[in-house]
Amino acid sequence: MKHTAILLAAIFLALAVCAGAETTASRKPWDTRPARNFEARADSLTGFDVQSYDLTLNINHAAQQISGNVIATVLAEENLSSIPYNLVGLTVSEVLVNNEPASYSHTNGIINISLNIPAGQTFTTQVFYSGTPQLSPNVYHIGMIFNPNTVFTISDPDAARYWWPCYDHPWDKAIVHLRVTLRSDWKVAANGIRDAIVDNGDGTSTTFWTGQNPMTTYLVCVTCGPYVEITQNYGDLPIQNFVMQNQYNNALVDLANLPAMIDYFSQIFGPYPFEKYGNAVVAMSTYGAMEHQTMTTLGNYIITGTGAYELVIAHELAHQWFGDAVSFLTFADVWLSEGFATYSEHLWTDKTQGWQAACDYVASSYHQYYIN
Ligand SMILES: [Zn+2]
Incomplete structure (x- = not known):
């Protein structure tokens, strides 16, 4: 990123506060660095590896509302009885595990999904959600930003969770595919390769972006407006x-x-x-x-x-x-x-x-x- 000078000091202060909160909880066994370099994880879960996210997102610019769902393909590295995702300010309506309805809780920004997956197995979760995206607190104040002639996302460092459900931490990269539906007179820029733009015949179109390389959640973006290329x-x-x-x-x-x-x-x-x-x-x-x-x-x-x-x-x-x-x-x-x-x-x-x-x-x- 490139900061504006005014924000620089405030952001360094915030990073320093984050660094101060680190503990030795849930360290990977191969990590031999000093304990102060490790970030706290309240969920304490490390026994999984997200392989990919398929993000389907409908954006209503006029109403400043979104709805969508995210399919995560996950490898269980240990026997798993639950998996946590981050999502703040939006409402979850349904969760599927391996295409079957699953029970979950959604409190304090964590969707905790109940499941029973043995170590070594790959499984899918699908979270359906909707609402009006909120911005993260100061100093960043980011997430999905609605402007008169654009809607775009800024998630660095931890605001992906303000617009899509994911394991929102930089240490679990995954391949990300995006399928974004929006007013058809606007274009959607995003990560990966644009495979298609499909006109839905109702004033909206859907743009398909396919990822080929793993990516951290704070680098996922959709940037939309009446663009020329x-x-x-x-x-x-x-x-x-x-x-x-x-x-x-x-x-x-x-x-x-x-x-x-x-x-x-x-x-x-x-x-x-x-x-x-x-x-x-x-x-x-x-x-x-x-x-x-x-x-x-x-x-x-x-x-x-x-x-x-x-x-x-x-x-x-x-x-x-x-x-x-x-x-x-x-x-x-x-x-x-x-x-x-x-x-x-x-x-x-x-x-x-x-x-x-x-x-x-x-x-x-x-x-x-x-x-x-
Ligand atoms: Zn930079």
């Missing part, structure tokens, strides 16, 4: 950008170096790790930009037609390697993500403007940190 490519890699009509000409300039950036970072870091890349532009206040896996969300301010914010575009792209592909187990180690993305701003400055300009940029950033 700017298609690019890097070799066989598709690049798919979504901008407003009145941003189109400027965005052509601001995004022009994207294939060259992918080429440069691929040479330095290794091949681009995912099935596509893209950007979708929205008006947002929480972050300047957010590195959703294969579909970064960019703030409107980045589209100027001058390339003035190219380093933000480079930063979010670099996150696809660091933060998205190579990722941290808990948010105590989020520096692995932000440190490398920030370093990549230096690298891209070196590539485009030379070594001295890159060093000057780092020195300036360093001073700006203390000024803030």
